[in-house]
Amino acid sequence: xxxxxxxxxxxxxxxxxxxxxxxxxxxxxxxxxxxxxxxxxxxxxxxxxxxxxxxxxxxxxxxxxxxxxxxxxxxxxxxxxxxxxxxxxxxxxxxxxxxxxxxxxxxxxxxxxxxxxxxxxxxxxxxxxxxxxxxxxxxxxxxxxxxxxxxxxxxxxxxxxxxxxxxxxxxxxxxxxxxxxxxxxxxxxxxxxxxxxxxxxxxxxxxxxxxxxxxxxxxxxxxxxxxxxxxxxxxxxxxxxxxxxxxxxxxxxxxxxxxxxxxxxxxxxxxxxxxxxxxxxxxxxxxxxxxxxxxxxx
Numbered sequence: 215x216x217x218x219x220x221x222x223x224x225x226x227x228x229x230x231x232x233x234x235x236x237x238x239x240x241x242x243x244x245x246x247x248x249x250x251x252x253x254x255x256x257x258x259x260x261x262x263x264x265x266x267x268x269x270x271x272x273x274x275x276x277x278x279x280x281x282x283x284x285x286x287x288x289x290x291x292x293x294x295x296x297x298x299x300x301x302x303x304x305x306x307x308x309x310x311x312x313x314x315x316x317x318x319x320x321x322x323x324x325x326x327x328x329x330x331x332x333x334x335x336x337x338x339x340x341x342x343x344x345x346x347x348x349x350x351x352x353x354x355x356x357x358x359x360x361x362x363x364x365x366x367x368x369x370x371x372x373x374x375x376x377x378x379x380x381x382x383x384x385x386x387x388x389x390x391x392x393x394x395x396x397x398x399x400x401x402x403x404x405x406x407x408x409x410x411x412x413x414x415x416x417x418x419x420x421x422x423x424x425x426x427x428x429x430x431x432x433x434x435x436x437x438x439x440x441x442x443x444x445x446x447x448x449x450x451x452x453x454x455x456x457x458x459x460x461x462x463x464x465x466x467x468x469x470x471x472x473x474x475x476x477x478x479x480x481x482x483x484x485x486x487x488x489x490x491x492x493x494x495x496x497x498x499x500x501x502x503x504x505x506x507x508x509x510x511x512x
Contacts, residue, residue: 243267243268243508244265244266244267244268244273245265245266245504245505245507245508246263246264246265246274246504247263247264247500247501247503247504247506247507248261248262248263248368248500248503249261249262249263249264249496249497249499249500249503250364250367250368250371251367251496252358252361252362252367253279253489253492253493254279254489256282256358257281257282257284257285257357257358258279258280258281258282258285258406259279259280259282259361259367259370259371259374260277260278260279260280260493260496261276261277261278261279261280261371262275262276262277262493262496262497262499262500263275263276263277263278263500264276264438264497264500264501264503264504265504266501266504266505266508268508270505270508272434272435272438272501274435275431275434275435275438275497275500275501276431277407277427277430277431277493277496277497278371278405278407279405279406279407280370280371280374280375280404280405280406281374281395281399281400281401281404281405281406282336282357282358282361283301283303283325283327283336283357284297284336285399285400285401285404286303286379286395286398286399286400286404287301287303287327287381287398288301288381288392288393288398289398297327297334298327298329299327299328299329299334300326300327301326301327301381302324302325302326302327302339302381302382302383302384303324303325303336303379303380303381303382303395304322304323304324304379304380304381304382304389304391305322305323305324305325305369305370305373305379306321306322306323306369306370306372306373306378306379307321307322307323307366307369307370308321308365308366308369309323309363309365309366310322310323311323311341314341316341316387316389318389318391319341319387319389323338323360323366324338324339324340324341324346324382324384324389325337325338325339325357326338326339326346326348328348328349328352330352333352335352335353335356335357336356336357336358337349337352337353337354337355337356337357338354338355338356338360339384341387344386344387345384345386345387346384346387374395374404374405375404375405377394377395377396377404378394379394379395379404380392380393380394380395381393381394381395381398401413406423407423407424407427408424409424409458409459409460409461409462410462411423411424414426414487415463416461416463416464416465416467416468417467417468418467418468418469418470419468419470419473420468420470420473420486421452421454421468421473421486422461422463422468423487424460424461425454425460425461425465425468426485426486426487426489426490427460428457428460429483429484429485429486430483430485430490430493430494430497431497432484433481433483433484433485433494434494434497434498437478437481438497438498438501439498440478440494440498441478442478442490442491442494442495442498443491443495444478445476445477445478445490445491446476446477446478447474447475447476447477448474448475448477448482449472449473449474449475450472450473450475450482451471451472451473452468452470452472452473452475452484452486454468473486474486476490476491
């Protein structure tokens with residue numbers, strides 16, 4: 215008995231010494247997942263990024279909406295004010311031209327603004343034996359269709375973030391790189407949720423894109439299991455707390471007495487834009503993916 219008591223005493227002393235030395239408990243486990251999607255009814259690539267802790271609670275959430283070629287292609291009209299047939303951009307793509315001998319072509323996808331009967335579509339522009347060719351049909355292998363592949367969407371989002379999307383000119387099979395997307399972007403930033411972007415600006419009657427995005431993220435983080443397709447609309451006064459990290463424009467520009475706001479049960483989200491339920495469901499998909507990855511490592 216004395217030996218057992220002595221051993222217990224030694225163990226207690228060791229434990230006490232460990233706590234006294236400030237040994238930290240293991241950090242809580244977290245898991246992040248990203249869901250890619252074609253955003254805003256086409257023309258934009260979305261990223262829904264959600265992080266959960268070991269209990270499955272959301273600890274962080276982001277939404278990014280990267281502009282497609284129409285949002286950053288260099289104006290090629292005679293007056294330099296618009297995009298017309300023949301504008302070409304180059305996009306990193308792990309599935310494109312993988313065996314091509316030319317490093318200016320290998321691993322890249324090229325899109326050309328392809329106009330037929332007055333309607334323009336960004337279509338795949340493919341290298342052949344002596345030059346590049348447009349698809350047989352205008353809508354064949356268009357930008358939105360190809361970006362439905364999450365491998366391509368992930369590569370596009372990475373390129374937009376790292377500023378490796380470029381305008382190009384092509385003669386025969388010779389590719390000449392021109393301006394980067396950041397130099398020709400039409401809305402101030404490739405990511406429409408960036409505070410300096412000018413897409414859907416705040417104004418007297420609208421809280422604008424970026425305060426809408428904040429409302430979306432705040433509501434999702436608080437209630438990630440909501441049935442986001444089951445919304446109603448409420449006419450309420452929207453009050454904005456000015457935040458330059460969200461929107462560099464003055465929040466006081468918004469003066470509307472009320473607005474039509476997405477509501478779930480009796481909880482008002484504060485978001486007014488029509489993309490709310492779609493983007494919330496994309497965030498929820500990323501949430502489910504993150505929870506699954508806590509258990510299964512893919």
